Amino acid sequence: MTRIIEPQDWAQEWAEVWVQHPRAPDAPVLLDILSPEHYAAIHLPHAVNACVYEVAFIGNVVNLAPDKKTEIVLYDMNSAAHAAASAATKLEKAGYTNLTEIKGGLEAWLAQGLAVEPIGAALPAEPVIADKNYVLDCDKSILRWTGRNLNGAHNGTIPFSSGALLIENGTLSRGNLVADMKGIRDVDMAGTGLADVLVAHLLSDDFFDVEVFPTAEATFVLARPIAQAPAGSPNVVLNMNLTIKDITHPVQIPAIVAPDDKGIKMHAAFDIDRTRWNVIYGSGKYFKALGSHLVDDTISIEFFLKAG
Structure with missing residues (x-):
């Protein structure tokens, strides 16, 4: 006790x-x-x-x-x-x-006015985010994806080619991210021939048709701060226009935005129904008798962003 x-x-x-x-x-x-x-x-x-x-x-x-x-x-x-x-x-x-x-x-x-060390020290101030337009550090930012079927899951990454996040009144207000779809990579089977086969399929017109649609874009058009959100929990809800294969749909996502050295970091995790963007290969909505070729419609996406 x-x-x-x-x-x-x-x-x-x-x-x-x-x-x-x-x-x-x-x-x-x-x-x-x-x-x-x-x-x-x-x-x-x-x-x-x-x-x-x-x-x-x-x-x-x-x-x-x-x-x-x-x-x-x-x-x-x-x-x-x-x-x-x-x-x-x-x-x-x-x-x-x-x-x-x-x-x-x-x-x-x-x-209670009791002494501390160092003498005269005070509690560290909570870090704040300065208002400015932050440029995405593409080398330190990444999009992670997970796709699934009845046999399991595959996950990988897509690099960003550009982006910016605008902070106003201490919180994210707008932003834009451009993903290089030709950079799709598989992580769970990395180093094997199967990873190369999967990536080639994802790049093809069965999925993202990157020769025709080389980029995907996320545009943040509205942000609503979440009051008194504890550290490690989403502190903003973003209204985002997500464009894949030149098709744009609104998506609402929770995100964590926090100061980091002289810049900011952001993390967001969300799911999309890929068929809304005409990525329909193996979808039970559009094909029958798929057997082992059935692929879940849901794709899970995570943004890990660093901007300065």
Whole structure:
């Protein structure tokens, strides 16, 4: 059972130990379980870091506290986060028997005016996206596709030849992506003759007819931000016009758009019915008695975009 302690109570309870004997054998280990980058920016005095998100978390704690009877005092970002509870569960399973959590974590500590290190440090500001037109980095962006039939699935990539994403008022508002359909590749059978056969078929007029239609295009015409979306969840819904084989249909997709160094990243995953774009080979809507040649109408698509 993890003991819960108020920040002020913790500060008072152990003040003399930390000031006079910070490395005494019976001194607790004050454990910051957030990322190393966050720890470097701000942490409680005398805290050490072992990030609970890392696979090596328990091994790192063992290095810091070999004696599993040592009191380990954990703190998280705030009371809404689950990292401290997760860390406590992991430590209990590893045999640690003397666990304490600082209630409310780092935010509660700061709210009570208690000292932090480095002196005068504040919580890192949430990164923001500057308003501008970002040019797609085609070398670091990719379209991933998955097609299926009753026997299994194939997946691969298509490169982008150009693109741009416009940020207005801190969120994506419009954009355009052009995919080089002649660059279709299969990944799951890469290095085999079967991959070459599949790619040749996809390039042919049975599927995407790339000699006639060498590009596909996605144009974002409207974006609706998703309020208070947590990190890692879609934070915008995009209305997109998707053009394949010179046929255009509207598609609505959820996406994650986030700052990245001096640019932005975007991830979106969605499904389309290929037959709407006249890609009908092996479709049960258009052919009968297909047997093993039946191909699912649904194609799954993912955008992984980087722009600066």
